[in-house]
Amino acid sequence: MATSLTTQASLTVPRPRFLFPSNKLSGYNPPPRRSRGVTPGVASSLPGDNGFDPLGLAENPEDLRWFVQAELVNSRWAMLGVAGMLLPEILTKIGIINVPNWHDAATVEYFASSSTLFVIEFILFHYVEIRRWQDIKNPGSVNQDPIFKSYSLPPNEVGYPGGIFNPLNFSPSLEAKEKELANGRLAMLAFLGFLVQYNLTGKGPFENLLQHLSDPWHNTIIQTLSR
Numbered sequence: 132m133a134t135s136l137t138t139q140a141s142l143t144v145p146r147p148r149f150l151f152p153s154n155k156l157s158g159y160n161p162p163p164r165r166s167r168g169v170t171p172g173v174a175s176s177l178p179g180d181n182g183f184d185p186l187g188l189a190e191n192p193e194d195l196r197w198f199v200q201a202e203l204v205n206s207r208w209a210m211l212g213v214a215g216m217l218l219p220e221i222l223t224k225i226g227i228i229n230v231p232n233w234h235d236a237a238t239v240e241y242f243a244s245s246s247t248l249f250v251i252e253f254i255l256f257h258y259v260e261i262r263r264w265q266d267i268k269n270p271g272s273v274n275q276d277p278i279f280k281s282y283s284l285p286p287n288e289v290g291y292p293g294g295i296f297n298p299l300n301f302s303p304s305l306e307a308k309e310k311e312l313a314n315g316r317l318a319m320l321a322f323l324g325f326l327v328q329y330n331l332t333g334k335g336p337f338e339n340l341l342q343h344l345s346d347p348w349h350n351t352i353i354q355t356l357s358r
Contacts, residue, residue, distance in 0.1 A: 176305075177199060178305055178308035178309045178311075178312055179202075179308070179309060179312035179313065179316075196267060197267065199290070200263075200267050200289065200290050202312070202315070202316075203290045203311075203312070203315070204263070204290075205315070205319060206311065206312060206314070206315020206316060206318065206319060207311075207315060209315055209318035209319040209321075209322045210314060210315055210318040212318070212322050213318045213321050213322050213325070215233065216233040216322070216325055216335070216336070217325075217335075217336060217337060219231075219232070219233070220232055220233070220335045220336070220337045220338065221337050224337060224338070224341075232335050233335070234329050234335065266289055267289055270288075270289045271286065271287075274286070274287070282295075284296075288303060291303040324336075331355055331356070332355060
């Protein structure tokens with residue numbers, strides 16, 4: 132009996148063996164692996180490039196140049212927008228200033244009519260955006276001011292003009308660019324969240340936060356959506 136058990140224990144149980152693709156196998160040529168964050172034909176030194184591109188927006192290098200600058204400028208606008216929406220509400224709520232909330236901006240009377248201000252803003256921004264587009268297409272082509280001939284921007288990277296636009300003389304290092312894009316992407320999501328939040332509750336983000344903190348178990352997104 133003991134001999135039988137010993138014999139059974141010594142039997143080798145066959146295990147399935149799987150062959151994984153290997154470039155050592157004859158006749159097998161593996162496709163080139165795409166490194167994380169690398170777009171074919173484009174250097175992977177772009178700040179904020181983590182290789183996540185489900186829509187394939189980075190496949191065309193020429194389009195990618197525009198998308199990079201579009202994300203950068205929209206990130207900056209979003210950061211300014213979020214600060215402009217949040218800070219006045221907080222400062223008004225605690226009594227430091229007394230200004231309308233961002234969602235009431237259209238009802239405020241300014242020094243000129245809204246249509247006049249729109250036309251002026253359209254002309255000014257048209258000029259600025261056209262020159263920005265020219266700089267993207269031909270870097271450095273707009274460094275010289277066409278009106279004030281004595282002023283020109285130093286040689287710079289597209290999207291980081293420096294000079295008067297960098298009064299604190301921040302260095303556009305890769306780390307700084309990464310942080311700016313990370314905060315900009317977060318700000319774009321926050322801006323969208325503020326809009327949705329106001330459409331659902333009719334209140335600003337700070338007022339919604341205070342309402343939630345006053346009764347955290349009942350003033351939540353679940354109760355808001357169920358109303």
